[in-house]
Amino acid sequence: MSETSATIPATSATSTLLRAGELTVEQRPVPKPAADEVLIEIAAVGVCGSDVHYYRHGRIGDFAVVESPLILGHEASGRIVAVGDDVDERRIGERVAIEPQRPCRVCRQCKAGRYNLCPEMRFYATPPVDGAFTGYVTIPADFAHPVPDELSDEAAALLEPLSVAITTMRKARIVPGSRVLVAGAGPIGIICAQTARAFGAAEVIVSDPVADRRDRALRYGATSVIDPIASDPAELGLAVDAFIDASGAPIAVDRGIRAVGPAGVAVLVGLGHSTMELPVEHIQNNEIIVTGVFRYTDTWPVAAQLVANGQVDLDSLVTGRFGLDEVRAALESDSEPTSLKSIVYPAVARYGA
Missing domain, CATH: 3.40.50.720 (NAD(P)-binding Rossmann-like Domain)
Incomplete structure (x- = not known):
């Protein structure tokens, strides 16, 4: 593994859903990237309706049920701070938007280009897979998409709903x-x-x-x-x-x-x-x-271009900003009539701190 010269901590603060309606902030070990993965320091995470469903009900219909502690959040952006052995070290330091999927790549759906329908899919913040309300995450290197400098961390995170x-x-x-x-x-x-x-x-x-x-x-x-x-x-x-x-x-x-x-x-x-x-x-x-529509395939480059050239405005959709210890408020912000997108910033205890 190759990593940035900056020190990567052994643990990072994490917002964890223990069960429906119950959240805690705890320290979790920082993961190590596998050979084909990158380690990303999270900058911003958008709150999605699925996060709210898990928080309020502990499930989304019969599709997924929270049966053990779960880290929510799958609309995420950040910076690559370490890479696995098979990943180019020059990627360290890149700002990226995360495509929060881990398909098997070998099943019939993956081979047909429909990897979003992979029966073995591991998707951020879908039980039992943890999400991004934490300091650091890993993802296969090709699902960490570089973003142009003109995109904010918030817009980079919201490339996920734009991909939908x-x-x-x-x-x-x-x-x-x-x-x-x-x-x-x-x-x-x-x-x-x-x-x-x-x-x-x-x-x-x-x-x-x-x-x-x-x-x-x-x-x-x-x-x-x-x-x-x-x-x-x-x-x-x-x-x-x-x-x-x-x-x-x-x-x-x-x-x-x-x-x-x-x-x-x-x-x-x-x-x-x-x-x-x-x-x-x-x-x-x-x-x-x-x-x-069930998620997406091969959308991030298009999404980044639509935002970079001004055809889609994501920044002005942000109506709430929250620190990691304010995740409950972020998840409940959808009850506000003026709310559109709330953003959680895992690097701070409170936004602006």
Whole structure:
């Protein structure tokens, strides 16, 4: 192993979820990178809805259950401070954004280029794999993506949710001139609206029942907004090329699919119910493709470029900043109406300290 001249401590402060609703800050050993890995000193970590689910409920449906102490956080950036024996030493000192996945690389899905669907995937902050609310993490070297100097640590961390949006646009077949309907103006909906415009969409219509969120969407890529309580999107004759659900609400999914025109695409991004009714007749008669999004593949270089050239703004999405001893407050900040993205800084006990 090769490392920076700066001293790497034996342990680092870590926020650990003991069980639903119970967090502690403890010292954990700093991991050693394997031959193909790098050791990253964490700079910033975004709070995701999945982190909140684990914190509040100890599970996400039947998909993953917290059965032992878990480190949350998977939207992360930092600096490489050590490399494994098979990694170029010149990478030490690089600022990077972390793609928080460890696929097996040899299964059928990995070989087909769908490594996000690897059945042996080890994903940050998904039980039993620890995440990044800690000082140092390891990741395979090719999943530590260099970021340009013009990207802040916060923007570099938020390349992860942007990667979800990029995957969504690819699956939605967004091209210049597309008409898109997005349900939900939360963090992912806002990032999807920006990304749709970056992909060339001529119209991006955002539906959300909260007026402040609709106003916010207009500042982040939406060309128009809909109050779904006052107007049913399915009855407005939109005939959009693509519908993107970032709400998880069954009624929003139903109405959104009904708003898709012939041969269009509906992409389900939001974490919703495990089952829901769909407008099958509309889907069948109009040959609509309905698909989901589960993480991402090969998105970080595109994400970094979209931010670097100003097509997507991530920095202004940060509405809360927290130290490692304030993770509880960070996880609960989503209850604030004005909250978009909260960032945790593991290197400080309190932000600004």
